[in-house]
Amino acid sequence: MIVEYLNAGTSCSECRLDKIVDQNGTIRELFYDKLGRLIADRVAVLGAGVDGAVRRVETVYDSRGRVETRTNYSAATSGSGTVVNQ
Numbered sequence: 001m002i003v004e005y006l007n008a009g010t011s012c013s014e015c016r017l018d019k020i021v022d023q024n025g026t027i028r029e030l031f032y033d034k035l036g037r038l039i040a041d042r043v044a045v046l047g048a049g050v051d052g053a054v055r056r057v058e059t060v061y062d063s064r065g066r067v068e069t070r071t072n073y074s075a076a077t078s079g080s081g082t083v084v085n086q
Helices: none
Strands: 002-006 016-021 027-032 038-045 056-061 067-073 083-085
Antiparallel strands (some): 002 016, 016 027, 038 056
8 A cells, every 4th residue: 555645744733645545556535625624535546346336525514623414426526426325
């Protein structure tokens, strides 16, 4: 497994996981809001033998920072695909 971090080399409080490549070759990219909360986890490249039914997970937070909704989509690109579940 290969992982990459945003802001590597800075203090740990500022490091965020940016990309994950697993043993099958699947590449996941992670996106954060200005408060450092995970807002999207998308599969940029599907590895061998991996089910591609869900290609993106988006998370919405309420005004107190709690998870309001977490939605799975069939496409990796934001604004496209259909909702798989919520």
